[in-house]
Amino acid sequence: MRYFVARVVQALIVVWAVGTLVFFMLRAVPGDPIAAMLADVDPTAADAIRAKLGLDQPVLVQYLFWLRNTLSGDLGQSLYGSHQAVNVQIAEAVPRTVSLALVAFLVSFTLGLSAGIISAVKKDSLLDYGFNLAAFLGISMPSFWIGIVLIIVFAVNLRWFPAIGYKPMSAGLDQWLRYLILPGLAVGLPFSASIARLTRSAMLEVLGQDYISLARSKGLNERRVIFRHALRNALIPVITVMGISLALLFSGSVVVENVFAIKGLGRVLIQSILNRDYPVVQ
Incomplete structure (x- = not known):
């Protein structure tokens, strides 16, 4: 206590x-x-x-x-527009930022963990080299640039997803996801690259342990060895890092919210700084 x-x-x-x-x-x-x-x-x-x-x-x-x-x-109250109360602005912006961070977290967890496991199991294969290259590129590219590329490809050219805006979950789960898929990918892909590299490293270390060799010598199915014995121990450092990454996802959404015109905490903050809106920034 x-x-x-x-x-x-x-x-x-x-x-x-x-x-x-x-x-x-x-x-x-x-x-x-x-x-x-x-x-x-x-x-x-x-x-x-x-x-x-x-x-x-x-x-x-x-x-x-x-x-x-x-x-x-x-x-x-805000100095601009309708002079809305700062409490109201924050209350409206928080669900949007949390929604974006949640989708980005799911993207980074799903893609990073899957890529890391496959890369470790298929060590020194073409898949391993491909995932390592993708992870390197993902870490190197800023999230706002990824967001712009995603808008050009999937919103402007293919028209699969909307380019800007946000729909609350009350408008329907499908609409909520359609508007958050691209910004979620923009924020989550760099983090998924880091998680993939960490998962690969942890899996390779665990797969080299004696108890894994013993499990294989007993004739256990390879899938069971990987998911039942190896992954369980390899996840310990990954989950620790992902807990820290969850907080970083909120900071990573600041610029991406401006790229996709999502009026979350990041967009409100940047606009308020540019306008010198003291009450909102403080």
Whole structure:
């Protein structure tokens, strides 16, 4: 229990530190968000808006107001568009980002594990060389470039999937998947390449153990040896890495959401940074 409490306290400190750093970094960027938002507005009106939002106060006072409002659950309103509450924007964006990360996780797990097992079982074969080359290319290519290629091939030319947008699961599982297949592949393929290499390495190490040779000498079916004895032990490091990769998939979706125009957390964040929308970024 003490360990759990300590970890929670550490997490809260990290969240506070990151939020504070972002707050002061935004203020350090040259320019005025009100002037950028209302380029042709009268200076008197701009000053009134600035005073209403508290941007005319010293930075330290702004920080104290922001900290108080954040602790009370009031994240403010967006400076742009319909001035939607930040809480509402986050609530709308989270399901899209989680859906994309989930599909990407399934893609990386399925493709990476399958390729790694086949590559290890067929060591030094053409399949092994092919999967190793594919894994090398997958690790080398950025996810946004993969996304653009997927759009050109499968959305523009073949017209199998939509190029941009998102449909919630309430619109139907088939529609939800159609809109997430391409972005899920764009995010998941680089991770599947890493998982394939790790699975191959772990499988080769396990297949060289004495108990695998003993199982084969007893006349057990090769499929049973692979999946019942070898894979069970080889999965230990793979599952550990995949747990870490799950968090990385969320960060990997930031750019891909912009490529596919999915209004998830990544797209909202980037647009808000470009617009200098302080409440949303903070």
